[in-house]
Amino acid sequence: MTAIEATGTTTSRLSAALWRRPGLLVAALLVLPLAWLGVVYVGSLLSLLLQSFFSFDxxxxxxxxxLTLSTYAELFRPSNFDIIKRTVTMAALVTIASAILAFPIAYYAARYARGRWKALFYLGVMLPLWSSYLVKIYAWKMILSREGIISWFADKLHLTPVLDGWLSLPVVGGNSLSVSPTGTFLVFVYIWLPYMILPVQAALERVPQSLIEASHDLGATPASTFRHVILPFTMPGIAAGSIFTFSLTLGDYIVPGIIGTSRLFIGQAVYTQQGTAGNIPLAAAFSVVPVIIMAFYLWFAKKQGAFDAL
Known part of the structure; x- marks a missing residue:
C-alpha cells in the first residue's frame, strides 16, 4: 500500500468515525474556541476579580x-461614588435619547423604505461605523468648539444668548460645548445611535401589518395603535439596542477624555488608577462595577425579550 493510499484510508476511517459520532465532531470543532474563551476571557475576568480583593499601600x-474588602469600600467614598453615579446617569441618558431618535428612523426604514431606499438606509446607518473612532471624536471636538459650526449657526440665527445661557448652567454647561457634559452626551449619542437603530428596525419589521390594520378597523386612534400594538412589539428591539448603548457608554473612556470636563467617568478612573497612580486593586474594583451593573441590566433586558431581537 502506498503512502497516498494509506493517507486516504486513514482519512476515510476518520470521516466515518466522525459521521457515526456527531458529538465528537462538535467537540473537536469547539475545543479551541472554548479553550480560548475559558483561558483568555474567563481567566482574565477571574484575575480582575481577584485583583479587586487586594489592597494598595x-x-x-x-x-x-x-484578601480584603477595603478596596470596594473605597468605591463608596464621595469622590469615587460620584464617578459611578455620573457614568451611570450619562449611560442612561444616552440610551433614552438614542431610543427616541432611533425609533422614527427605524420605523420609516421598516415600513416605507423599499429597494434602493432601504439600501441607502443601511448605508447611511453603517457608514459612520466605517470611519475611525478617534477621527470622529476629534471632528466633533472641532464642531462643538467656540469656533465650530454650531456656534456659527447660533450666531447667524441670533441664538448665541440661548447657547451661552445653556452653557452657563452648572451641571450641563462649560466654557464651550466641547468642554461640557452636553458635548459629551451629544458625541455619545452620535457614536452609539446605529447600535440602537438596527435592532429597533429589525423588531419593527416583525410587527404584523394585519394587526395594525385590525387596530384601525376596530376604531383605534393612531396613538392607541402605537401604544398597544407597535410599542409592545418594538420593546425587545429597544431593549436589545439599549444593551449596546448602555454598556458601551458605561465603559468608554476616550469620549469623556477628549470631549467634556475634567470630571472622571468609570473608564477614565480605571485608566488613571492603573496607569498614573498604579493602584491596580482600585482600578480592578472600578472595572467590576460595570460588570455588576450589566449583569443586572442583562437580566432585566432578557425579561423584555431583548435577546430575541439581537
Missing amino acids: DFTAQVKQE
Whole structure:
C-alpha cells in the first residue's frame, strides 16, 4: 500500500468515525474556541476579580496581596461614588435619547423604505461605523468648539444668548460645548445611535401589518395603535439596542477624555488608577462595577425579550 493510499484510508476511517459520532465532531470543532474563551476571557475576568480583593499601600506604592474588602469600600467614598453615579446617569441618558431618535428612523426604514431606499438606509446607518473612532471624536471636538459650526449657526440665527445661557448652567454647561457634559452626551449619542437603530428596525419589521390594520378597523386612534400594538412589539428591539448603548457608554473612556470636563467617568478612573497612580486593586474594583451593573441590566433586558431581537 502506498503512502497516498494509506493517507486516504486513514482519512476515510476518520470521516466515518466522525459521521457515526456527531458529538465528537462538535467537540473537536469547539475545543479551541472554548479553550480560548475559558483561558483568555474567563481567566482574565477571574484575575480582575481577584485583583479587586487586594489592597494598595499608599506609603510604599505596593499592592498588598491579602484578601480584603477595603478596596470596594473605597468605591463608596464621595469622590469615587460620584464617578459611578455620573457614568451611570450619562449611560442612561444616552440610551433614552438614542431610543427616541432611533425609533422614527427605524420605523420609516421598516415600513416605507423599499429597494434602493432601504439600501441607502443601511448605508447611511453603517457608514459612520466605517470611519475611525478617534477621527470622529476629534471632528466633533472641532464642531462643538467656540469656533465650530454650531456656534456659527447660533450666531447667524441670533441664538448665541440661548447657547451661552445653556452653557452657563452648572451641571450641563462649560466654557464651550466641547468642554461640557452636553458635548459629551451629544458625541455619545452620535457614536452609539446605529447600535440602537438596527435592532429597533429589525423588531419593527416583525410587527404584523394585519394587526395594525385590525387596530384601525376596530376604531383605534393612531396613538392607541402605537401604544398597544407597535410599542409592545418594538420593546425587545429597544431593549436589545439599549444593551449596546448602555454598556458601551458605561465603559468608554476616550469620549469623556477628549470631549467634556475634567470630571472622571468609570473608564477614565480605571485608566488613571492603573496607569498614573498604579493602584491596580482600585482600578480592578472600578472595572467590576460595570460588570455588576450589566449583569443586572442583562437580566432585566432578557425579561423584555431583548435577546430575541439581537
